[in-house]
Amino acid sequence: MQPHSSNTRKLVTGFVLALALTLIAFAAVWTLAFPVELTFGIIAISALFQVAVHLHYFLGIDSKTPVENILAMAFAGVLIFLMVGGSLWIMFDLYERMMM
Template sequence: MDHSAERTLSTYLTGFVLAVVLTAIPFALVWGELLTGPAVYYVIAVAAVLQVVVHLVFFLHLNLRSTPAENLFFLGFAAVLIFIMVGGSLWIMMDLHHRMM
């Protein structure tokens, strides 16, 4: 095994461990009822965003130095679309909740 393969394996293992930890934290908080109310939602949201960053950095190897500008542009465009879809869905659900109460 050469040095580059070892470095790649170590980055994959680091990403895997971080992904497991970022999955276990919200799961433990909800399962053990350690947090209640809106605080648990904030922890889940932060863990989800951090997990997306971990996947992009450790598994897809995206960074600002070696990634072409076009890839970063399309990644930003996808992030905006996801934000619009999630935000729109939450807006619609909150509006429906408000109208039904």
């Protein structure tokens, strides 16, 4: 029963951290308490920590298997690049089309 309990504790800890980081980003935008540049910085830092939390707590990335760690980090980097880059590409393209 002990390994199951520690695994559950690890998942719950990861969930709480992920939820807290998500709420930090939402609160920064919702309250409009900070300048736009600082709000973007808060969102970016929160997102980086969010990726680290997901890789460590949910995917089990640890120092036992360094090759798998590098592959997981590279895959996460490619996904982030595609999602952020694609989103920015779409937003700028829509902006250009609306300004015509």
